[in-house]
Amino acid sequence: MKTKVGLWIDHRKATVVAITEKGEEIKEIISEVEKQPRRSGDSPLKGTYESRQIPADNTRQRTFTGELNIYYDRVIAYIRDAESILIFGPGEAKDELKERLERNNLSGRVVGIETVDKMTDSQIAAKIRQHFAE
Template sequence: MDAKLGLWIDHRKAIVVGITDKGEEKKEIISEVEKQDRRSGDSPLNGAYESLQKLADDSRQRAFTGQLNIYYDRVIAYIRDAKSILIFGPGEAKNELKQRLEVNNLGGRIVGIETVDKMTEPQIAAKIRQHFAE
């Protein structure tokens, strides 16, 4: 995508809006990352304790980080050809993506990083149009 684009991102999904001469192109990239493992219904009376069934905290964190990196790589694969990238979102995902872009030598294309709350797709598109119109 040889365009200016913006993306709203959190750990669950990324909404990418590209602005080209031909108009707008929208893409939603869903993350399959789970922050916490699903809890089973076991009790001490019915079977093994939960602590025996769960991975250690550091193992869970490594798995979570690995899943996030796969998600960020999918986002980067989609936005790789953009000339200018505006990144915004509510949490840490925007900064984590920025670091990942810098590792891939794409950090120079970032034109801004902003903290915003949840937004609808039309609000996201309007924010990106407004940013690149200035």
């Protein structure tokens, strides 16, 4: 049996469950990414909001993107040898990871991408076992 991997991912952490001949292994990869940069200024609900009034903060965005790239590289390094990869999570991170896998010529191993809310490690492991049992 080859390694089958499922992972729940968002911008803060990835919970990876690897199913091999030896059994099941759960690994948590924590990102060093700080919160998504927000623009400061008037709230659109409190008054006029002109995006041109607020200068873009490219430095914060570049830092955020750089930290995300490091995080995704760590996840990819861990799942690189998997035969099948199931990706799920609540936000954009799953799609961003899929794009990174495509750039690393690993997209053919992705067997599914699903949108799900927060889950416990037990729920994640059960979902992955169920998916690969089918």
